[in-house]
Amino acid sequence: MFKINAQDRAVDFLKKTIEEKSLSHFYLFYGPPGVGKMTAALAFAAGLLCEAPENYEACGKCANCRRVLHANCPNIITIKPDGKVIKIDQIRELQSYLKFKMEQGESRFFIIDDAHKMTREAANSLLKVLEEPPGGTFFILISDNIDLMPATVVSRGQLIKFNPVPRSVIDEILREKGCSKEKAAAVSLVSRGSVGNALTLMEDEEVVAQRENIIAFLAHLPTRRAKILEFAAELDANYDVPLGLDIVFSCYRDLLVWQATGKDKMIINQDFIDGIRKRVFCPGTLLKKLDDIIYAQRAISNNANRLLTLETLLLNLNDQSS
Ligand SMILES: [Zn+2]
Known part of the structure; x- marks a missing residue:
């Protein structure tokens, strides 16, 4: 019961x-x-x-x-x-x-x-x-x-x-509740192993919109420095930053997985696929970028200057050199 x-x-x-x-x-x-x-x-x-x-x-x-x-x-x-x-x-x-x-x-x-x-x-x-x-x-x-x-x-x-609930289980629960495949995949990813979080996020249209904006931004990299700083300020002022960084991480994870396997079905953020296909990095560079994201997550949870951390991260992600 x-x-x-x-x-x-x-x-x-x-x-x-x-x-x-x-x-x-x-x-x-x-x-x-x-x-x-x-x-x-x-x-x-x-x-x-x-x-x-x-x-x-x-x-x-x-x-x-x-x-x-x-x-x-x-x-x-x-x-x-x-x-x-x-x-x-x-x-x-x-x-x-x-x-x-x-x-x-x-x-x-x-x-x-x-x-x-x-x-x-x-x-x-x-x-x-x-x-x-x-x-x-x-x-x-x-x-x-x-x-x-x-x-x-x-x-x-x-x-x-009690342990975090595996992503696949949360995904299934969301699908049972009528969530689309794409949304369930994205929400389960950023729910941090919590069914409670996932159910709240599922209802939260703002979160869905934020996720789409972040993905659109990443798909259009590289871009001008001014655009980067503008988006960092936007993230800092109006977004759920820990959640936003989880989404950024999941996109770079997708890039790495796609480059390693070439399989679309391995991609969590299905709406990011077009953005993924046009970006090619060597695996070392991608790992470095994932490291940068983790570093930013830790810095922000340790009360580092949030705007500065976001600016540095996005500039690093924008960097095309490998
Ligand atoms: Zn009874």
Whole structure:
């Protein structure tokens, strides 16, 4: 009843802990955003709350399963950041829930989303609860940035890792949702292994337009220096720059693959094919250009001057010498 894509290891492990009754009272689900951590948390809770589980999975039909599906199950309490952080008051509220006694054999779940956003006070307060949780109580902390969490919390949890979803799987999901082949290929490429990202990008016409503009620009290289600087400024001012650089990278990846194989079907950006056919570089030059793109991506994520980095990159890409 819960669809979790390409996380077999995590899902199988959780199912096994139910089957073998080797449950931990504190799980930490971590990995990139939009890969199914929350869905897996709900599936796990439903698996334990279900009145008629099938093969240790929720049936999806009983009253309890329906409550989980409709997000009105009283045994599942979800905590999310209030503004930018999870405050100590939110953890105190959680503690007040713990005072309610449960029936024999009953389970309840506290799911803390974006757990790395707990303030230090909130984390310390939670630690006290984790030391002696009442029976039948499960904590599932979810984070896409486990490095920001206090080691004292992380070390107490059963860690469950979630991986980026492979591009082919995202591509398939998008096609099922009615995306064209070209768009699915492009969106899956820049979604960074996140189904959530891909579904947002699929609906975002602005992103589609930005991608087309970038491809059109690259297809018309080489061009005059003034044009390069103008486009760099445009990117800096109006574009999602990390996404834009992913698109640039994918185009140069296409160039390299096409020159190595000569096969159109290997090309991700099918609308870039005409641009590709007229450009010939030696492989060393292409690798150097891919390196330049990676360098720019890193520099920008490390807060280098963005406009200057984009100008330098585009001038390097425009350079015809090999
Ligand atoms: Zn059920």
